[in-house]
Amino acid sequence: MGAIIEVENLVKKFNGLTAVDSISFSVEEGEIFSLLGPNGAGKTTTINILTTLLKPDGGKAYINGVDVVKDPNQIRHMIGVTFQELVLDSNLTVWETLDFHGRLYNIPKTERHKRIKELLSVIGLEDKAKKLTKTLSGGMKRKLEIVRGLMNNPRVLFLDEPSLGLDPQSRITIWDEIRKINRSGVTIFMTTHYMDEADRLSNRIAIMNRGKIVAIDNSENLKSQLGKDLILLKVAPEIKAKTVEILNTSGLLKEIKETSTGLILSSIGKGSAAIPKLIKKLDEQAITVESIELKRPTLDDVFLFYTGREIKEGNDWMRNLTIMRRTGRLIR
Ligand SMILES: Nc1ncnc2c1ncn2[C@@H]1O[C@H](COP(=O)(O)OP(=O)(O)OP(=O)(O)O)[C@@H](O)[C@H]1O
Ligand SMILES: [Mg+2]
Known part of the structure; x- marks a missing residue:
């Protein structure tokens, strides 16, 4: 199998700040690939470029050979995305959430309904189909968001911090779902700041710090290189x-x-x-x-070794805010 994502010297600047600093990597078809890094490393910015939401200031990115800048529409039909923040409409039911997404892709009704049933059974939420999304637990909401990205049968699923803010039990079930999705033939590109998530789930990990990729390999090799x-x-x-x-x-x-x-x-x-x-x-x-x-050596040491700092260091208030939003402990 060949590379399904190819990134060459990608650059993104915000005012004076270089959020993505000339990164290059490729992801093989069928892989679970993780971008691991602390707050502000540039992970979401990278995902946003690959999913055509942001234009890069330099470099190239291709998915399945298609240029993300030149042909965003074709890209959007090949990918699914789950964002870092919850973006479910709380006044839609579980079924309506998926149905609405299917309509965006002009999937015909019979196919749409078949797909919704399949996806709900993947995440075990068949009995919640008629419930409003606001009545779901945090873990269920996350699962729903993840499978929503699968409505259009994508080749690549992008997951930005899939288990952020979830309790340990829900994180494990999310990981199982991600593995299941991957086994069904979907390439997974995810970001995370959790070492254990990257370690357990991914075939390969790119460690990102301050806009740069400092190391890239499978977990075992990253550790043994030290x-x-x-x-x-x-x-x-x-x-x-x-x-x-x-x-x-x-x-x-x-x-x-x-x-x-x-x-x-x-x-x-x-x-x-x-x-x-x-x-x-x-x-x-x-x-x-x-x-x-x-x-x-653990993956923590690998990170510390290449960056001189611990992944947990730094100002975490933004992340806490996200977690609070997701768990409903903060009213917007
Ligand atoms: N729209 C924007 N305007 C200005 N600066 C931005 C914008 N988006 C991101 N940045 C900056 O770019 C850098 C990288 O941000 P990004 O969101 O990509 O990091 P991240 O690795 O996803 O972090 P986190 O783990 O907190 O989600 C940060 O310094 C951030 O403040
Ligand atoms: Mg992010």
């Missing part, structure tokens, strides 16, 4: 630079990365053998180690 063992070391901030200098001369380390919380070291040989030697060396130079930890 080495077998990682050593997390904490020292007082004022001696961090000196510590790096000393560690650089140890001959035991492949790479040293400074992060906001400490240092990540990837060792050449076994981490457990390197630790006592490193501590001795630092001790000789009167460096006090606050903590040192040996661990197998």
Whole structure:
């Protein structure tokens, strides 16, 4: 199978800010592909360009060989989209929601009704068909939004933060639905800031930070590229630079990365053998180690390694607002 999405040096600027900074990648047909990154990384902007809602300032993007800028109408017939924020009409029933969407695509009535029944059975909401969407739980609303994107039988389904703000149980059922949809032959392009979501669901992950893709591979390779063992070391901030200098001369380390919380070291040989030697060396130079930890790399470490910060860091108030809207804890 070949690439169904191809992106080359895509750029999007908002006033002075480069939200998407010359990114390139391709997605194979049949994949579940995740764009993983923190708040403001540029994930939604990327999805918006690919789904023809935004025009890029540079670069190219193709879906199934069709240019998203030159032929947006053809693109819209090949894709389904679920947005980051809930956009269900609360005064429509579940059936009407899907029916309305089917009409937008001019799907004939018999086919439309057949499709609605199929999709409701996929998400187990047949008995809710006549209920207003506002009476559904957060997880049910999300499922409905996801299958709404499938009304037109798309080749690619774009999901922007599919499980944002959902409880752990609902997240798992959403993941099951996404897998089911993927198994039926639909390529999935999703964004997420949840490491576990990207890790468990995707065939490949692109890690995005400040508009750039910093790493791209499957989860296993991303982790193993960091080495077998990682050593997390904490020292007082004022001696961090000196510590790096000393560690650089140890001959035991492949790479040293400074992060906001400490240092990540990837060792050449076994981490457990390197630790006592490193501590001795630092001790000789009167460096006090606050903590040192040996661990197998996780996707969190991969992110920390490539970006120097944790994915959870930063201002989260916008996201909380979204979650509150979605769960109904905030009145608009
Ligand atoms: N319409 C817009 N006008 C101005 N700036 C924008 C606009 N849309 C996005 N941005 C900025 O572009 C950057 C990327 O935003 P984007 O929504 O793509 O991030 P994201 O990765 O989806 O973040 P989140 O995880 O919070 O959803 C941010 O700095 C954001 O403030
Ligand atoms: Mg977003």
